[in-house]
Amino acid sequence: xxEEGFDIEDVEGAIEExxxxxxxxxxxxxxxNVGKSTLxxxxxxxxxxxxxxxxxxxRDRVTYEAEWAGRRFKVVDTGGWxxxxxxxxxxxxxxxxxxxxxxxxxxxxxxxxxxxxxxxEAVVKxxxxxxKPVVLAANKVDGPSGEADAAMLWSLxxxxxxxxxxxxxxxxxxxxxxxxxxxxxAPAQTFGNAVGGPRRIALIxxxNVGKSxxxxxxxxxxxxxxxxxxxxxxxxxxxxIELGGTTWKFVDTAxxxxxxxxxxxxxxxxxLRTAAAVxxxxxxxxxxxxxESISVxxxxxxxxxxxxxxALVIAYNKWDTLDEERRYYLEREIDTEMQQVSWxxxxxxxxxxxxxxxxxxxxxxxxxxxxxTRVPTGRLNAFLGELVAAHPHPIRxxxxxxxxxxxxxxxxxxxxxxxxxxxxxHGYRRFVERRLREEFGFEGTPIHISVRxxx
Ligand code: GDP
Ligand code: GDP
Numbered sequence: 001x002x003e004e005g006f007d008i009e010d011v012e013g014a015i016e017e018x019x020x021x022x023x024x025x026x027x028x029x030x031x032x033n034v035g036k037s038t039l040x041x042x043x044x045x046x047x048x049x050x051x052x053x054x055x056x057x058x059r060d061r062v063t064y065e066a067e068w069a070g071r072r073f074k075v076v077d078t079g080g081w082x083x084x085x086x087x088x089x090x091x092x093x094x095x096x097x098x099x100x101x102x103x104x105x106x107x108x109x110x111x112x113x114x115x116x117x118x119x120x121e122a123v124v125k126x127x128x129x130x131x132k133p134v135v136l137a138a139n140k141v142d143g144p145s146g147e148a149d150a151a152m153l154w155s156l157x158x159x160x161x162x163x164x165x166x167x168x169x170x171x172x173x174x175x176x177x178x179x180x181x182x183x184x185x186a187p188a189q190t191f192g193n194a195v196g197g198p199r200r201i202a203l204i205x206x207x208n209v210g211k212s213x214x215x216x217x218x219x220x221x222x223x224x225x226x227x228x229x230x231x232x233x234x235x236x237x238x239x240x241i242e243l244g245g246t247t248w249k250f251v252d253t254a255x256x257x258x259x260x261x262x263x264x265x266x267x268x269x270x271x272l273r274t275a276a277a278v279x280x281x282x283x284x285x286x287x288x289x290x291x292e293s294i295s296v297x298x299x300x301x302x303x304x305x306x307x308x309x310x311a312l313v314i315a316y317n318k319w320d321t322l323d324e325e326r327r328y329y330l331e332r333e334i335d336t337e338m339q340q341v342s343w344x345x346x347x348x349x350x351x352x353x354x355x356x357x358x359x360x361x362x363x364x365x366x367x368x369x370x371x372x373t374r375v376p377t378g379r380l381n382a383f384l385g386e387l388v389a390a391h392p393h394p395i396r397x398x399x400x401x402x403x404x405x406x407x408x409x410x411x412x413x414x415x416x417x418x419x420x421x422x423x424x425x426h427g428y429r430r431f432v433e434r435r436l437r438e439e440f441g442f443e444g445t446p447i448h449i450s451v452r453x454x455x
Contacts, residue, residue, distance in 0.1 A: 005454040006404075006419055014452045018417040019409030022309065023065065024183045025279055027076040027099035030109035031119050035139040039109060039166035040064065040077040043176065062275045063308070068176045073183055076103060076275065096123050101252070102276035105133040105182040107175070108158065109166075112138040112149040116156055124156050133182035136161045137175055142168055198240060198249040199368060202281035204274050204305070206297050209289040210317040213351035215253060218243060218360065238280075244361040252277035271304075278304055282412070283311035283367050283444075285360070290330055290348075291321040294337045302341055306446045309413045311371035312344040313363045313444060320350040343370075343437055345444050367444025373414055375440050377407050383439055384418070391435075393428050403432070404454070415448040424451050 028036045028043075044064045064075050078099045100106055108127060110120055127134050138150035141163035150163035162178060164171035203211050219241045239253040252273065278284055284305035288298055305312050322330065334346075345363040349356045384406050393401045401422030409415045418424070418432070433449055436442065 005421070006452070010452070011419065014417050014419075014450070015407055015409045017409075018415050018448070018450045022186065022412070023072050023074050024104040024186060025063075025074045025076060025102055026066075026105050026107060026179060026183060027078065027096075027103035028107045028109060029078050029096040029099050029123060030137075031111070031117065031123075034109045034111040034114075035166040036109050037077055039107070039137065039139065039164070039172070040075055042166050042169060042172050043068070043075050062272050063279070063304075069180060071180055071183075074279070076272075076279075078272065096126055098272050098276050100126060100130045100132060102279045103132060104184050105135070105179065106130075107135050107137050107179060109137045109139050110153055110156070110161070111140050112146055112153065112161070112163065113140045115149065115152055120156065124158060127158070134158050135175065135178045135182055137166075138163045139166050141165055142170065198247045199283065199364075200238075200249045200251050200281045201364065202251050202274075202277035202284045202305075202310070203253070203287065204277055204284055204301055205287035205317075206289065206295070206301065207270060209287040210351045211287055214287060214315070214317065214349070215239070215241075215250060217351045217354055217357060244358075246361070248361075248364075251280040274301055274304060275308075278308045278310055281310055282371070283313065283364055284308075285313045285315055285364065287315050287317045289318055290316045290326075291318045294333045299337065302338075306341065309446055309448070311364075311367035311413070311445050312341060313360075313367050314338070314341065314344050314346050315360065315363075316346065316348045317351055319348045319355055320353050343443060343445070363444070370441055370443045370445040371413050372411050373440060373442060373445070374411050375408050375414075380408060380416075381405055383436075387432065387435055391431065393422075393424060396422075396425075401453075413445045413447055414442060416450070418449060418451045420451055420453050423453055 026043075028040050030036050044066045062077055064077065066073055066075050076099050078096065106127060108123065110116060136153060136156065136158045138153050138161040141147060141150050142165045147163050150161045153161035162171060162175045164175050166172065203215060205211055219239070239250045240247055241250055242248075286298070286302050286305060288294060302312070302314070316330075316334075345366050347356055347359045347363050349360065384403050388403050393403075399422055401420055401424055403424070404419045404421055406416055406418040409417050416436070424432075429449060429451065433447060436447065436449075
């Protein structure tokens with residue numbers, strides 16, 4: 001490496017940085033208007049989380065990456081909740097429950113200028129039951145005079161209240177220091193039962209695509225429809241199902257079961273549920289309803305799984321409804337709308353008739369195998385050497401950037417670091433990714449490529 005102009009420490013640092021596994025998850029929960037979204041913005045250091053939160057405008061994005069004191073983690077923002085879907089207490093509880101379920105640690109935000117309310121007390125109960133580490137943020141303490149209000153929140157029994165002003169930033173550094181103490185290095189969800197435990201599948205998709213039907217079909221039994229309000233009981237949320245001689249864990253299946261009160265206007269709830277399931281899973285099976293056109297919402301759900309770095313299978317459901325004409329147009333839609341995930345294994349199924357159910361498990365296994373693939377450094381560099389010789393980067397400004405060497409820094413999903421003599425254009429990076437896929441497979445997995453340029 002040294003003769004190529006890279007310092008060995010730079011190389012090791014880059015590999016370590018690129019090789020990080022799944023990040024631990026922090027959930028920010030609390031009543032509406034206590035300042036959750038404002039705090040999330042502070043934590044992620046960007047202004048994009050809250051985009052003019054008009055009532056009724058739903059947001060799809062609920063997870064963000066953050067970094068504090070050199071540690072990276074994910075933040076789940078629950079601030080976009082629509083209160084009118086359920087009663088206020090039930091909605092806060094349901095929202096908190098989902099977020100807590102997916103999280104490794106929780107920041108519970110209370111408005112110190114209001115003090116602890118009954119709803120706050122209800123969330124405290126949930127937090128106790130969940131047993132996750134909690135950091136209590138006493139928000140809207142904009143100046144020293146508010147510190148006394150914050151101290152009142154010791155009464156919640158969650159330990160020390162951290163007085164903060166999410167709006168002005170006061171105290172948020174101390175809060176984040178505490179958050180880092182509470183967060184594990186790696187997410188328990190992902191590593192906790194990685195060895196020998198059942199593989200974790202998230203079955204996701206728009207409402208009515210057939211998730212619960214498919215789950216019932218593969219489980220070989222009709223499942224009881226759960227009618228009670230979200231959050232009023234604690235169902236076991238994960239389901240162990242034996243398929244093809246192997247036990248799989250379908251995560252967050254309670255969210256798949258019908259909740260009659262949550263049909264319309266619950267988009268945000270659906271997004272949060274999807275994000276929670278994806279965080280807990282290793283592989284996402286995204287269901288598409290082929291009786292309708294592929295929608296932006298379908299694509300957002302796929303993007304969520306890809307951005308979370310999960311293995312991906314796409315199941316085209318309701319195949320029984322297709323006539324020849326619709327099928328023709330469907331294939332064209334898939335070619336155009338699904339091009340960016342053309343690497344994902346595809347199964348054409350019907351949860352109603354059971355068509356091709358037996359193809360689901362092999363597709364999931366293929367995706368997980370791709371997700372875990374590790375390319376030895378020697379093979380990778382032989383491949384890169386040939387690629388660079390056969391397809392050099394275009395000359396720019398009289399210079400020709402070259403890939404000098406590379407290594408795979410991690411798996412689940414595969415992460416590569418390429419070391420180059422100059423900036424590699426987007427199109428060339430895409431080309432390298434395509435060739436990597438052609439050479440090494442990576443079916444069913446996103447791959448990350450980061451490029452280090454010699455100074
Ligand atoms: P959420 O519903 O819990 O996500 O709350 P928001 O983040 O949307 O904040 C609700 C309102 O409280 C907004 O008007 C914010 O500007 C305000 N707010 C949030 N944090 C603070 C704070 O630290 N101090 C003050 N004074 N206002 C705040
Ligand atoms: P979920 O909201 O994604 O869980 O969807 P459901 O499983 O509740 O299914 C929504 C509707 O689609 C129900 O009326 C199902 O009977 C129907 N459905 C599900 N799968 C299929 C399928 O493969 N073919 C047909 N024709 N209908 C289906």
